[in-house]
Amino acid sequence: MKIRFGIVGCGFLGNIVANAWKDGFLEDYELVGVTSRSQESRDKTAAETGCRSCRDLAELLSLEPEYIVEAASVEAVRDMACTVLEHGVSLVLLSIGAFADAAFYGQVRDAARRGCAKVHLANGAIGGFDVLQTITLMAQAGKLDETAGIETHTGARGFRNTPVWAEHLLTDTEKTTVFTGSAKEAIATFPRRVNVAVATSLATTGPDITQVTMHSVPGWTGDDHCITAEIDGVKATVDICSSTSAIAGWSAVALLRNLASPVCFY
Numbered sequence: 144m145k146i147r148f149g150i151v152g153c154g155f156l157g158n159i160v161a162n163a164w165k166d167g168f169l170e171d172y173e174l175v176g177v178t179s180r181s182q183e184s185r186d187k188t189a190a191e192t193g194c195r196s197c198r199d200l201a202e203l204l205s206l207e208p209e210y211i212v213e214a215a216s217v218e219a220v221r222d223m224a225c226t227v228l229e230h231g232v233s234l235v236l237l238s239i240g241a242f243a244d245a246a247f248y249g250q251v252r253d254a255a256r257r258g259c260a261k262v263h264l265a266n267g268a269i270g271g272f273d274v275l276q277t278i279t280l281m282a283q284a285g286k287l288d289e290t291a292g293i294e295t296h297t298g299a300r301g302f303r304n305t306p307v308w309a310e311h312l313l314t315d316t317e318k319t320t321v322f323t324g325s326a327k328e329a330i331a332t333f334p335r336r337v338n339v340a341v342a343t344s345l346a347t348t349g350p351d352i353t354q355v356t357m358h359s360v361p362g363w364t365g366d367d368h369c370i371t372a373e374i375d376g377v378k379a380t381v382d383i384c385s386s387t388s389a390i391a392g393w394s395a396v397a398l399l400r401n402l403a404s405p406v407c408f409y
């Protein structure tokens with residue numbers, strides 16, 4: 144029996160997951176349906192993969208998936224997470240920024256317990272949650288101070304349509320630091336670009352404390368995310384450089400493969 148799954152959000156990342164299934168990288172799964180805000184995008188993905196194009200979440204849930212992969216938006220997570228989990232359907236999430244809100248994070252955890260379902264945070268554009276969580280656990284167990292943070296270098300054009308945008312970022316000769324603050328402050332400033340910062344904070348010292356630094360790099364394309372977690376005697380550095388966010392879509396595919404595997408890395 145294949146494991147039934149669906150996708151919410153038929154954009155760049157959702158299509159990576161759908162196409163990975165079509166291309167045989169999710170051989171233990173059956174893609175039963177997809178939904179997305181625009182009918183055109185969901186119809187296209189459904190036609191390309193041969194699954195159902197669902198008008199809304201209720202129609203997708205009626206297909207009885209075991210997992211739903213979210214590749215839509217922070218707003219979508221806020222709207223649907225509790226409903227999905229209470230139906231006993233587990234979630235694979237990419238828009239992790241939704242969990243900067245501690246009250247909402249708590250509601251989601253409660254809904255997962257009630258529904259006997261799980262929320263799986265995909266590595267997204269970063270990774271190393273295993274070692275980050277291990278160091279945080281060691282800090283708690285040993286009552287040690289921990290410092291954790293993420294330093295991101297992004298090509299200047301990546302800051303267009305954000306509150307820190309300025310034309311000079313394109314023509315600067317040096318990199319410019321455009322943000323420093325906590326992960327919680329970061330998601331308030333960049334609602335669409337800091338899933339990685341919130342994910343880092345949830346794996347370590349929490350959204351209020353985990354430090355976020357963002358630099359704009361003129362004439363460059365892509366993102367470099369350098370994550371560090373340190374306690375007395377142990378330091379981890381995880382550095383991921385990618386020219387597009389495709390790695391985030393593939394991280395959901397890798398996660399699904401791990402969930403179905405008899406041997407799990409984490």
Ligand SMILES: NC(=O)C1=CN([C@@H]2O[C@H](COP(=O)(O)OP(=O)(O)OC[C@H]3O[C@@H](n4cnc5c(N)ncnc54)[C@H](O)[C@@H]3O)[C@@H](O)[C@H]2O)C=CC1
Nearest residue numbers: 152153154155156179180214215216219238267268338391
């Ligand atoms: N965790 C991570 O490291 C990363 C997370 N992301 C997040 O993943 C999500 C998807 O990213 P992309 O595929 O690049 O975006 P995209 O804009 O290409 O695709 C998103 C799709 O979801 C649909 N959508 C948005 N809100 C929806 C809702 N409430 N209900 C149903 N459909 C909805 C849109 O119409 C669009 O088709 C975004 O929230 C993005 O911020 C992106 C990159 C890295």
Ligand SMILES: O=C([O-])CC(=O)C(=O)O
Nearest residue numbers: 268336337338339366388
């Ligand atoms: O793709 C990236 O490098 C980071 C990103 O958009 C996010 O955290 O939402």
